[in-house]
Amino acid sequence: MKRNLFTLSIGLLLLLIFCLLLFVFQVRTSEVAVVTTFGKPTRPITDAGPYYKWPWPIQKVYKFDQRIQNFEDRLTEGVTKDSFNLLTSVYVGWKIDDPAAFFPKFAGSLNPIAEAERKLQELLGNVKQAIVGNHALSDFVSTTDNATNLLWIEREMLGAIQSRISTNNWGLEVTFLGIKRLQLPESVSKTVFERMQAERKVLADTSKYEGDREAGTIRSEADRNAAIMLSQADGMALQIRGEGEAQAAESLRVFNQNPNLANFIFDLDALKDFLKDRSVLILNADTPPLDLLRGPSTNLLHP
Amino acid sequence: MERSTQRNALVNLLALLVVGSAAFAVARSSNSLAGQVGTLFLGMGLLVAAVSWFQMRLEENERLEKLELEDLARTHAGSAMFESKDTEVFPAQRAREQFERLFVPIFTVLLCLLQSGGAYLFWRWLGKPTTVSELKQPTLALGLFGVFALVLFLLGRFSATYARLENNRLLRPSASYVLLNAFICGFVAAGIIAVRWQFPKADSLLAHVLCVLLALIALETLIALVLEIYRPRVKGKVERPLYESRLVGLLAQPEGLVTTAAQAVDYQFGFKVSETWFYRLFFERALKWLLLMQGAALLLSTCVVFIDAGEQALLERWGRPVEGRALLGAGAHLKLPWPIDRVYRFRTEQVQTLEVGVSGEASRETEPAMLWTKAHSRPDTKEEDFLVANREQVLLGATNPPAGKRTPPVSFITGSLPVEYQITNLLHWAYTNEDAPSLLHDVATREIVRYFASADMNELLSSGRLQASDTLVKRIQAAADERQMGVRILAVALQDLHPPVKVAKDYEEVVAATQTKLAKILAARADEIRTNNQAAKQATTITNEACAVRETTEARALAQAALFTNQIPAFEAAPAVYVERARMRTIIPATVNANKFVMLTTNTHDVYILDLQQHIRSELLTALNVTNKANPSGPQ
Numbered sequence: 001m002k003r004n005l006f007t008l009s010i011g012l013l014l015l016l017i018f019c020l021l022l023f024v025f026q027v028r029t030s031e032v033a034v035v036t037t038f039g040k041p042t043r044p045i046t047d048a049g050p051y052y053k054w055p056w057p058i059q060k061v062y063k064f065d066q067r068i069q070n071f072e073d074r075l076t077e078g079v080t081k082d083s084f085n086l087l088t089s090v091y092v093g094w095k096i097d098d099p100a101a102f103f104p105k106f107a108g109s110l111n112p113i114a115e116a117e118r119k120l121q122e123l124l125g126n127v128k129q130a131i132v133g134n135h136a137l138s139d140f141v142s143t144t145d146n147a148t149n150l151l152w153i154e155r156e157m158l159g160a161i162q163s164r165i166s167t168n169n170w171g172l173e174v175t176f177l178g179i180k181r182l183q184l185p186e187s188v189s190k191t192v193f194e195r196m197q198a199e200r201k202v203l204a205d206t207s208k209y210e211g212d213r214e215a216g217t218i219r220s221e222a223d224r225n226a227a228i229m230l231s232q233a234d235g236m237a238l239q240i241r242g243e244g245e246a247q248a249a250e251s252l253r254v255f256n257q258n259p260n261l262a263n264f265i266f267d268l269d270a271l272k273d274f275l276k277d278r279s280v281l282i283l284n285a286d287t288p289p290l291d292l293l294r295g296p297s298t299n300l301l302h303p
Numbered sequence: 304m305e306r307s308t309q310r311n312a313l314v315n316l317l318a319l320l321v322v323g324s325a326a327f328a329v330a331r332s333s334n335s336l337a338g339q340v341g342t343l344f345l346g347m348g349l350l351v352a353a354v355s356w357f358q359m360r361l362e363e364n365e366r367l368e369k370l371e372l373e374d375l376a377r378t379h380a381g382s383a384m385f386e387s388k389d390t391e392v393f394p395a396q397r398a399r400e401q402f403e404r405l406f407v408p409i410f411t412v413l414l415c416l417l418q419s420g421g422a423y424l425f426w427r428w429l430g431k432p433t434t435v436s437e438l439k440q441p442t443l444a445l446g447l448f449g450v451f452a453l454v455l456f457l458l459g460r461f462s463a464t465y466a467r468l469e470n471n472r473l474l475r476p477s478a479s480y481v482l483l484n485a486f487i488c489g490f491v492a493a494g495i496i497a498v499r500w501q502f503p504k505a506d507s508l509l510a511h512v513l514c515v516l517l518a519l520i521a522l523e524t525l526i527a528l529v530l531e532i533y534r535p536r537v538k539g540k541v542e543r544p545l546y547e548s549r550l551v552g553l554l555a556q557p558e559g560l561v562t563t564a565a566q567a568v569d570y571q572f573g574f575k576v577s578e579t580w581f582y583r584l585f586f587e588r589a590l591k592w593l594l595l596m597q598g599a600a601l602l603l604s605t606c607v608v609f610i611d612a613g614e615q616a617l618l619e620r621w622g623r624p625v626e627g628r629a630l631l632g633a634g635a636h637l638k639l640p641w642p643i644d645r646v647y648r649f650r651t652e653q654v655q656t657l658e659v660g661v662s663g664e665a666s667r668e669t670e671p672a673m674l675w676t677k678a679h680s681r682p683d684t685k686e687e688d689f690l691v692a693n694r695e696q697v698l699l700g701a702t703n704p705p706a707g708k709r710t711p712p713v714s715f716i717t718g719s720l721p722v723e724y725q726i727t728n729l730l731h732w733a734y735t736n737e738d739a740p741s742l743l744h745d746v747a748t749r750e751i752v753r754y755f756a757s758a759d760m761n762e763l764l765s766s767g768r769l770q771a772s773d774t775l776v777k778r779i780q781a782a783a784d785e786r787q788m789g790v791r792i793l794a795v796a797l798q799d800l801h802p803p804v805k806v807a808k809d810y811e812e813v814v815a816a817t818q819t820k821l822a823k824i825l826a827a828r829a830d831e832i833r834t835n836n837q838a839a840k841q842a843t844t845i846t847n848e849a850c851a852v853r854e855t856t857e858a859r860a861l862a863q864a865a866l867f868t869n870q871i872p873a874f875e876a877a878p879a880v881y882v883e884r885a886r887m888r889t890i891i892p893a894t895v896n897a898n899k900f901v902m903l904t905t906n907t908h909d910v911y912i913l914d915l916q917q918h919i920r921s922e923l924l925t926a927l928n929v930t931n932k933a934n935p936s937g938p939q
Contacts (some may be wrong), residue, residue, distance in 0.1 A: 027622050030734055039900055192807050197809045198713050218824065221831065229842045244856035258871050261874050
């Protein structure tokens with residue numbers, strides 16, 4: 001009897017658990033649910049908590065995450081108003097705001113959230129390309145506007161997609177949108193790289209030749225200063241020499257006392273200087289003191 | 304042994320061979336990690352099936368040999384030859400014994416090495432970041448693994464039942480492996496379904512579980528090898544194949560848990576332990592209570608939760624945050640048992656990092672120096688180029704060609720930017736956004752792209768980094784607050800920001816050119832200093848020389864005047880003598896070093912004194928009317 005009671009208790013416990021699994025389900029705070037009865041949506045649930053249901057196949061529960069979902073679309077190429085090719089990708093935040101409307105449109109797929117995002121991406125593709133085409137490249141990238149134009153573009157995209165979603169009544173709400181990537185096609189990127197390289201070359205050459213120019217200027221100015229300095233020094237030297245000459249002229253009066261003697265002395269001084277180096281003298285016997293060579297002690301006759 | 308048993312074993316062998324090959328091809332082509340690890344189980348099953356089939360054949364030969372000998376013994380009764388028990392008379396028996404004594408232990412050791420080595424190598428392989436890749440053609444792989452599971456399951460169940468009914472011990476190992484592989488193929492298929500249902504790690508997780516299972520089987524094989532040494536040998540008792548895994552058998556047929564345990568104990572002790580009172584009283588009766596208590600303990604353990612330091616947890620009751628206890632801090636907490644109360648843990652205190660600007664697994668190179676000319680990311684990742692406005696083009700006054708041929712007035716800047724953050728409001732972090740880390744990455748990327756789109760590249764690369772970092776922190780924080788993300792942005796690091804690698808060299812050349820310019824200017828400055836100083840020196844010399852000349856002139860004039868004043872009285876006293884004396888005093892010293900030629904005339908033969916050491920110019924001799932008689936062209 002005791003053994004039967006134990007088996008019975010275990011059986012009842014297992015039955016209870018089984019019934020709970022069959023008749024009760026839980027909805028988390030982060031979830032919404034739709035209960036279908038024989039496939040027809042009969043009870044949307046937006047509040048968290050435990051709920052009862054009839055077991056499968058009478059009723060079936062579909063749960064969806066009601067938090068904000070976000071996804072990033074693919075990087076797609078478009079043309080701006082000023083004919084530049086631009087690749088853009090955006091991220092989009094959305095959530096289920098009406099499970100009853102959401103369920104019939106997407107619950108047929110294996111993954112309703114992924115299916116909804118796929119549909120949103122299709123809508124987004126059209127909207128994005130159209131709005132990119134309405135703006136010049138400078139609205140996306142510019143040093144002058146502090147990226148305020150980019151914010152306007154995002155708002156335009158968000159407004160456009162929200163209006164389309166509300167028209168279609170998909171049971172979801174797009175809450176935000178942001179431009180996540182801005183890129184250029186590979187061929188255009190190549191030309192941008194080439195231009196960046198050319199710009200750098202211009203800057204490098206500018207520096208290089210500015211250096212040459214400035215160095216040349218400095219050197220020529222230095223040469224000019226040197227020439228000025230030397231010519232000034234020459235002038236000053238002449239002036240100084242002239243002053244010396246003027247001062248020396250003061251003493252000429254003394255020589256005037258006996259000009260013949262003075263001239264004789266000056267001649268002597270000049271001759272002394274004249275005969276200083278490598279001079280050859282050819283003298284005859286009449287030149288004093290060689291005239292001494294004439295006379296009785298020699299065989300030379302007086303002329 | 305019946306022929307049908309051997310046929311069954313051969314079918315198992317062929318099935319494992321075919322399914323194993325096909326499963327390997329499918330797993331490789333679909334990138335299923337669990338499928339690839341599962342292939343090793345199929346391979347092990349194939350080896351075990353081959354050995355057991357061969358052993359079966361040996362036993363069959365032995366049986367036939369015995370029958371033949373018995374037949375001959377009956378025909379030739381009393382012959383000594385058939386009474387002999389020499390092993391040479393029973394070659395099939397001897398072959399079987401040799402096989403069991405030598406080959407089976409060696410094979411089991413090799414099997415153990417294969418299992419342990421396979422577990423280790425697969426575990427390491429699964430740990431590599433490059434191993435995990437997206438499933439290819441999951442639907443096809445799912446279908447094929449489902450078919451493999453079904454085929455192996457049907458075959459395995461038949462073999463296992465047949466082995467149990469016929470008590471055929473040698474069919475059991477291959478039957479168990481066939482069944483286990485059926486379950487593994489089923490799990491691989493389930494893993495593929497889970498991956499498609501937004502559980503991308505399911506396949507990897509299953510592969511890891513299979514590795515652990517492989518390691519356990521290897522351990523069991525090792526223990527079996529060790530215990531085999533100490534097992535008592537009972538003559539006549541049919542021995543269990545050493546390579547048969549009880550764990551594989553248990554996993555393949557979990558309903559036989561108690562039987563398997565009893566068999567294992569009986570086999571190891573060499574007698575029927577399972578029939579003793581102790582075993583029946585304590586093990587079989589207590590088992591259900593033990594299991595019940597185990598279940599209860601498991602349930603009770605869900606009533607206590609320990610939150611580690613640096614963590615916070617969300618407590619939900621029937622899916623709703625528990626009022627007043629929605630957030631649990633570090634420490635022990637009581638809660639209602641699962642599934643009523645559930646806890647979700649998060650690391651809130653930890654500073655977390657997300658990487659913007661790198662596609663692929665973010666990682667840092669361990670290069671000692673980070674250069675612009677080398678990519679900062681690992682080879683398997685790619686740095687992204689951000690668009691920045693090109694202010695320089697405007698400054699350089701470039702003119703663009705017509706539309707279609709124009710280069711966009713933008714530049715690129717490259718860099719991986721780590722954004723560090725902390726979770727400050729867990730309720731917002733967990734309940735507002737479905738994938739908060741991904742959204743934060745999106746928000747941060749958007750703010751960085753927006754900032755760069757309006758920034759000057761040169762400022763970003765030089766003086767503007769700090770300001771850019773501060774601005775980005777504020778902007779990302781504002782955007783995160785707007786999205787109610789419950790995070791605090793701590794820092795945005797811009798240290799990796801650099802021009803794209805393709806143009807980095809040109810940027811460095813600009814810097815080099817600037818330095819060259821400075822060098823040239825400095826060299827010219829040096830030349831300037833040298834020239835100016837040399838000129839100054841020369842000017843000073845000229846001036847000083849002029850001063851010296853002036854002084855000399857003046858002094859000389861004064862001295863000459865003074866001398867002359869004194870010479871006048873002397874002259875006047877004896878004019879002729881004075882003149883002659885003065886002349887001599889002047890000329891004689893002045894001509895000391897001069898060459899002197901004295902021309903004297905006499906009334907006798909002329910006597911010439913010739914200085915042959917010095918030439919006299921011919922014209923001079925001509926003027927003096929002297930002819931060179933010996934050599935008219937040269938001087939004498």
